[in-house]
């Protein structure tokens with residue numbers, strides 16, 4: 001039976017992917033800060049699921065992840081869905097720093113743990129949910145867009161490192177557009193996608209071991225055109241969602 005660890009499985013896309021994988025017969029180790037949600041999921045699937053309360057911003061997170069892997073009996077797939085983000089037109093410093101602590105520091109903490117594990121094991125699959133927000137700097141969400149670009153670049157770098165060192169590790173960088181999850185609650189967003197549908201696309205991309213996937217086609221087109229816009233013009237555009 002295949003085994004996956006999902007960090008950030010207490011809501012949104014991580015939770016929806018967990019539901020799909022468990023239905024496909026995977027063994028899962030799931031983590032997040034909301035222990036009651038983790039326990040509830042385990043109660044529904046007691047034979048397939050192990051849980052671990054974990055905060056990726058804390059130094060102990062790698063040890064807790066290793067304990068979760070041990071309880072699960074191994075790991076074939078690592079999926080990182082833990083992330084935070086806000087619009088921050090007022091450029092509040094605490095928001096920017098909190099975003100970096102989770103999406104950069106926490107991201108590095110967990111992805112390096114998975115990389116080291118798979119290096120020792122002789123292979124595996126690292127998948128992360130970043131965002132299309134990493135395509136360009138977004139004035140409405142500076143830290144969010146910058147941390148997502150960091151994630152895109154970091155996975156590219158690790159993929160090259162694995163090739164150089166001949167470790168058979170696969171990488172999937174999942175870049176959704178707007179998805180109706182807790183992360184966006186309270187706002188009005190265009191081209192909003194539903195999390196269960198997006199999760200189906202994520203699972204397909206993981207099964208096919210795609211290197212980069214933008215979800216969905218409308219956002220593929222949007223990103224294609226965003227990339228073509230020269231910097232001087234981009235920086236003068238009022239990009240906002242309302």
Ligand SMILES: NC(=O)c1ccc[n+]([C@@H]2O[C@H](COP(=O)([O-])OP(=O)(O)OC[C@H]3O[C@@H](n4cnc5c(N)ncnc54)[C@H](OP(=O)(O)O)[C@@H]3O)[C@@H](O)[C@H]2O)c1
Pocket residue numbers: 007008009010011012013014031032033034035054055056057081082083084085102106129130131132175176177178179180181182183184
């Ligand atoms: N929604 C969108 O439009 C959208 C679009 C593109 C990309 N994304 C990205 O997709 C990923 C998943 O987000 P989502 O939209 O599914 O939102 P979500 O429902 O808010 O899920 C975020 C998950 O991250 C976990 N998390 C947050 N901080 C954590 C921490 N310090 N330690 C451990 N877990 C933590 C949360 O669990 P706890 O609260 O229990 O810790 C939760 O399970 C994020 O990286 C987000 O940036 C979202």
